Amino acid sequence: MSKLNVNESDEVLVSSSTFDDAAVVKISDNIAMVQTVDFFPPVVDDPYLYGKISAVNALSDIYCMGAKPITALNIFAVPEDLDEKYITEILQGGNDAVEDAGAAIVGGHTIIDKEPKYGLSVTGIIDPNNVVTSSGALVGDDIILTKKIGTGIYLTAFQDDQLKENEYDELIASMVHSNKKASEIAISHNVHAMTDVTGFGLLGHLSNVANASKVAIRINSKNIPVFNNFESLVFQGVTTGGFVRNYESFNQNIFNLSNMNTLAQMTLLDPQTSGGLLLFVDSNKTKNICEDLKKAGEHAFIIGKVIEKNKSLIEL
Ligand code: CO
Ligand code: CO
Numbered sequence: 001m002s003k004l005n006v007n008e009s010d011e012v013l014v015s016s017s018t019f020d021d022a023a024v025v026k027i028s029d030n031i032a033m034v035q036t037v038d039f040f041p042p043v044v045d046d047p048y049l050y051g052k053i054s055a056v057n058a059l060s061d062i063y064c065m066g067a068k069p070i071t072a073l074n075i076f077a078v079p080e081d082l083d084e085k086y087i088t089e090i091l092q093g094g095n096d097a098v099e100d101a102g103a104a105i106v107g108g109h110t111i112i113d114k115e116p117k118y119g120l121s122v123t124g125i126i127d128p129n130n131v132v133t134s135s136g137a138l139v140g141d142d143i144i145l146t147k148k149i150g151t152g153i154y155l156t157a158f159q160d161d162q163l164k165e166n167e168y169d170e171l172i173a174s175m176v177h178s179n180k181k182a183s184e185i186a187i188s189h190n191v192h193a194m195t196d197v198t199g200f201g202l203l204g205h206l207s208n209v210a211n212a213s214k215v216a217i218r219i220n221s222k223n224i225p226v227f228n229n230f231e232s233l234v235f236q237g238v239t240t241g242g243f244v245r246n247y248e249s250f251n252q253n254i255f256n257l258s259n260m261n262t263l264a265q266m267t268l269l270d271p272q273t274s275g276g277l278l279l280f281v282d283s284n285k286t287k288n289i290c291e292d293l294k295k296a297g298e299h300a301f302i303i304g305k306v307i308e309k310n311k312s313l314i315e316l
Contacts, residue, residue, distance in 0.1 A: 013128060014065070019208035020134050021064035021195055024126070032128040036061035039075045039119020043155055043273055044172070047086045051093025051118055053175045057274035058120035059101050060196045063183035064277065066132035067124035072098050074108025077117040090118050101180060130187070137193040137213035137280040141306040144290065146182040146299050147174055147276025149202060149267055150227030152240045157233050167229050174227070175274040182298045186279045189289040197275035201246045203268045205278060206304075207253050207313045213280075216310035221264050225301045234266050242271030255312035268316070280306060 001016045008015055013032060014024035022036035038058040042050045055072070062069045074094060078087055098105050098120070105120075154171040157163040163171070179196060186194055193213060197205050202224065210217045246269040251257055257265065276299065281289055286302060293300035307315070 013131060014133055018133065018135050019212045021061035022067070022124075024065060024128070024131050026128050030127050032126050032131065034062055034065050034067040034124040034126055035121070037075065037119070037121040039117050040273070041115050041117050044158065047089035048093040049172060049176065051090035052097045053274050054119045055094040055097035056176055056178050057198070058122050059097065060179045060274065062122050062124040063179045064132070064194050064196050065124070065126060066130055066183060066187045066194065067126035069098070069101050069103040069122050069124040071104055071106045072120045072122045074105060075117070075119050075121060076108060076110040077113035077115070078110060079114060079116060080112050082116060090116070094118065094120065097178070100178060132187065132191060132194045133212070134193055134195050134209045135212040137209050137215055137306050138282075139215055139306050139308055140283055141192055141280040142283045142286040142302055143206075143217065143304045143306065144279040144281060144286070145197070145202070145225070145276055145301045145303050146179070146279070146293065147177065147197070148225040148227050148299065149197070149270050149272065149275075150230040151175060151273045151275065152201070152242055152270040153230055153233050153238050153266065154227055155273065156240045157238045160238070162233070162236070162238065164229075167227070170227050179277050181296050182277050182293060185289065185292045185296060185298070186277065189281060189285050189292070191279045191281045193280035195278050197272045197278060199242060199271045200249070201243070201269035201271050203254055203257070203314055204246050204250050207250050209278070209280065210313040213306070214309055216307045216313055216315065217304055218307050218315045219268070219304035221260060221268060221316045223301065223303050224267050225299070226267055230267070231263060234263050239266070240271060243269050246271060253313040254316065255314065256316040260316060
């Protein structure tokens with residue numbers, strides 16, 4: 001999109017130009033429409049869980065803007081010979097996630113394709129004055145992460161039949177967990193910026209916020225929470241293509257990354273599927289917001305701080 005000439009109307013409050021999770025278009029003085037789309041091939045064998053994970057992941061980008069999802073459309077590619085039961089299960093998983101979110105699937109489109117692909121286009125609403133973007137982070141803000149890192153390594157291990165049952169359970173529990181509550185708590189504490197951790201990994205999404213907010217970020221790489229057996233899987237030699245791509249894309253903006261050991265690098269750039277939220281919050285509010293998140297059954301890990309704009313977007 002950055003290569004195109006796009007004329008945006010004044011009604012477009014947030015577009016793809018600011019590294020944001022969803023677009024926001026003003027409808028009236030007190031209503032703006034929030035739109036996003038996400039879909040991917042099966043990440044697990046269970047069709048119901050696949051549908052649910054994909055829908056929870058798509059909904060998350062609405063929550064990143066501080067908005068409320070209203071409707072969703074299925075985006076579906078299915079092989080001609082795919083079992084009807086498998087198809088129904090995927091759609092049921094997606095439907096249940098959307099219903100849990102208080103929204104409704106109101107249609108969709110299906111095509112024939114060699115490999116299944118499923119996801120959602122989601123529409124939400126928000127008061128245009130309350131939009132939370134990636135460009136609002138302020139120097140001095142604390143950065144809070146609401147899920148552990150590790151879905152990239154765990155999913156690769158799963159696909160190679162190397163994941164134990166308890167590890168699989170940890171992976172699924174994290175991916176089906178909605179960011180709804182964490183987002184609502186974040187809004188109630190007036191966070192300055194918010195995004196979710198997905199394919200670009202922790203440092204990729206932090207780089208986007210640093211860029212959009214014209215600040216830099218200092219991360220305490222020893223404080224990054226990971227899944228229980230993340231470390232042992234990395235030492236077993238599990239690696240992901242997404243990690244290599246993320247390293248190449250973001251390395252030049254991150255001071256000290258090349259000096260980090262493999263475990264730290266893999267943690268910081270592990271591509272996430274349905275990852276947690278990153279909250280940028282006034283440091284006076286950190287204690288209260290963390291308490292509220294934990295009371296609601298959410299994780300709250302303080303992983304770093306926003307600092308003055310610098311040569312590097314991120315310091316480790
Ligand atoms: Co996102
Ligand atoms: Co997305």
